[in-house]
Amino acid sequence: MSNYFEIYDIPESFLLDEKALKNTYYKLSREYHPDFYANEPQEKQQEILQLSTRNTNAYRTLSDPDLRMQYILKAHGILEEGKNEIPSDFLMEMMDINEELMELEFDFDADKFHEIGEKTNGVVAQLDNDILPVLQRYPELHGVTKDEALQQVKTYYLKKKYLLRIQETLSKFAARS
Template identity: 30%
Template sequence: MEETVKAPPRRTELQMARSMCWHCQSEVTGEYFCDRCVKVQPLSKESDYFSCLGLPRRLSIDAQELERRFYDMSRAFHPDFFHTKTDTERMISLGNSALLNNAYRTLKDPIQRAEYLVGLEAGSVKDIRSAPPADLFEEILSLQEDLESYREGLAEGPSDKLAGLRAKLDSDRRSLEERQRELESKLFALFGKWDALHQREDGGAAMRADKDAVLKEMREVLSNRTYVRNIVTDVANTLESN
C-alpha cells in the first residue's frame, strides 16, 4: 500500500533555517511546511539534536516518545515522498532526513546523549585524559607492564609464565569492566541531578553555577569511562590475537 504524507502538527516550535518560506516568502515559525504554499521547510543546521526533535535538553528521555517523534518527522521528510518535487524540495528533504537520523542515533544512546549534551553546554569531552583516573593509577600501570610482557611472551611461544600472564590479564579485564559499569551507574545518577535543575524556578547565577558543577562532574565521569573502556578494549584485543 502506498503511503501518503500526512500533514504534521502545526506550531511545533522547531528551529527553522529561515524565518520566511524559501518559495513564497510567507512567515514560517517552526512549521514543517509553509501554511501558504505547503512547501517543505529546511530545519536549521544550527539547531541542536534535542530541539531538532522538539525535546528539552534533558538526559532522561522516554525511549518510546523519542522513537515516536523521530518516525513522525521522518515520514514527513522522507525523500521517497519528494521524488516528483523540485530539486530544492528534494534537497531539503534529504537534509532534514540526515539531520533527524543523526539526532535520533545520538539521543537514543544514553552515553552518546550525555557526551552530546556536555559538548553543547560545556565543550567537547573527546579530549580524554592521557593519565589513568587517580584511584586506578597503580593498577593501570601494572596492567600495562603485564600487557607488554604478554606481547613479548607471545613471540617466544607457549609457556607457564605466558599462561599465568594471560589469566591475570583476563582477571584485570573483568575488574575494569566492572569499573566501567560503576562509572556508567554514576553517570546515570547525574542524569537525575541535571534534569532536576530544570524543575527549579530560581534561575540566574545560582542555577548556572549548579549546572556547571553537574556538567563538570559528568565530564569527569565520561572522561574516566572512556579511558577505562579503551584499556579494556586494548586488553581484549591483545588476548584475542592469540
C-alpha cells in the same frame, strides 16, 4: 539551526525514553520522505532532503548513549578537542593496569588476564554507579550547578573512554589465546 533535542521536542537529558525517540524518528522520516515532494520545486525538495538528513543524524546521535553524552558535553563547550584532562589520580590507578597489560604482551598468563579483566570491569561498574544519580537528575540538580554536573559527566566520559581502550586491548588478548 536547532539542536537535536529541539528536533524531537524533548528536554536535554542524558537518559532518554528510547521508544519515544524511535517513534518520533519514524514519524519525521515519513513526514520528510522525498517521494512526497517529488512534484515540488527544487528548492522545496532540497529543504526536505536537509530535514531528512538532520533527522537521521539526530536519531543516530541521540539513540546512542555515548554519542548523546558527547553531544551534550560539546554543545555546552565542556568537551573540547585536545583540551580534556583526565584526573591524575585516575591515571595513576590505571598505570598499574597498563603495566600489567604490558607484561601480558611479553608473557601471557591466563590468570593475570582474567584478573585485569575483573579489575577493569569493577572500575567501570563503579564509575557507572557513581554517575547515575547525576545523569538521572540532570538538569534538575540539587546542591550542584548545571556546569558542575556537566564537569562530573565529562570526567566520567573521559575515564570511561580510557577504560574502553583497556578493554579493547584485553579483547585482543582474548582473541589470541
